[in-house]
Amino acid sequence: MATRDIYESGFDEERSNSTTSACPECGGHVRTNCAETVCEDCGLIIDELQIDRGPDWRSVFDDDDETQRRTGAPLTPARHDRGLSTEIGYERDARGNTLSGEKRGQIARLRREQSRGRFQSKAERNLAHGLTEVRRIASALGLSETARDRACALFRSAQDEDLLYGRSIEAMAAASVYGACRCTGLSRTLDEVITVARVSKRRVSNAYKALNSELGLPTAPLTPQSFVSRLASDLEVTDHVRHRAFELAERAEAETIANGRQPSGVAAACLYLAAQERDCALTQASIAKAAGTTPVTLRSRRDELQRELSQ
Structure with missing residues (x-):
């Protein structure tokens, strides 16, 4: 890097907190933190004003209680400006004091101009x-x-x-x-x-x-197993029924029963068969509604699973 040719010593992140180098004055032990390098024996400051990667803080007074908060929100891709935009308040300033009428009018004009200049294109x-x-x-x-x-x-x-x-x-x-x-x-x-x-x-x-x-999205085909847990949670079935339905879904995929079929329909059929085996009162209509399919599709996948299980 170019910085190695400019500076005699590296940055603070390139140093360890406990280094074995000796003090140039007394030969004592040298300690390096995020701000400076100090000799623990004589107190000589060998290096300072290094890059501080820590957060910036500001004092916030709230009901005579001083607290420290991180300044600014983190960057997010969910907003067009990465979350760097500012918002202008309405009736109170940063300390909670009520604004005068003249000041509120000025703030309203500033808010209008900020709204107009929010988008560049x-x-x-x-x-x-x-x-x-x-x-x-x-x-x-x-x-x-x-x-x-x-x-x-x-x-x-x-x-x-x-x-x-x-x-x-x-x-x-x-x-x-x-x-x-x-x-x-x-x-x-x-x-x-x-x-x-x-x-x-x-x-x-x-x-x-x-x-x-x-x-070129890296999409993978949906499997019945991915729908079993959500359906079981929506229908509030026991863990035994959930595990059995997951086993049936794995077998349906292994035996190519799920090929070319709606994954949610296969998962609904597996959950219905598991509920019948564990004596759980679930109707075809309730399972089909939770899976976003029809009872006819559920019965068709159930018959295919039953024929596979009977072999």
Whole structure:
């Protein structure tokens, strides 16, 4: 690195907290922390003003109680500006004091100008709208922050590749959420995403096909095992029924029964057979509704499983 040719010593992260080098004055033991290098025997400061990688703090007074808080929120891909934007308050200042009428008018004008200058281009405005839609869909589906950030990153990539031309922002946002679920192995079907999206299934399906073909998403096929745990949790069955249904789902995949079949339908059939074996009162209609399929599909997969088990 160029810094090694400029500085005589390395940065603080290149040094250990306890080094064996001796003090140039007394030959004593030298200790290095994040701020300076000091001799423990004579107190000589050998080096200082090094890079401090620690957090910045500010004092916040709240009801005569001084506390330390981390300044600023962490960067997040879920917002168009990575979370670096600021918000102007309304009636109180940073210390909680009430603003005067003249000051409130001035703050209102500043807030209006900030809102007008928030976006530098139309593309940035579309990005903000799309990421807001992604966050809404992810929240409605109960997805984790990791899946939400993955969906936001997919939407950014889609905009960078000019995939938004001729497609609605809402459809691409829903397709990004579904693509993130497929990439992370989450058991979310396209129909579940459609229920909380604001566009039709055809538009979301076309947008997802464009994402998958243009970006080359590392999606893996959904398996019945990925739906068993969620169905068992929604229907509140016992662990014995859950484990038996998981075993049946593994056997269905091993015997190629699940090939070309709806994974949620196979998982529903496995859960229904496991409930019958463990004398658990579950109806076909309740299981099919939780799986997003029909009782006819459930019975068809059940008959195939029973024929396989009887062999």
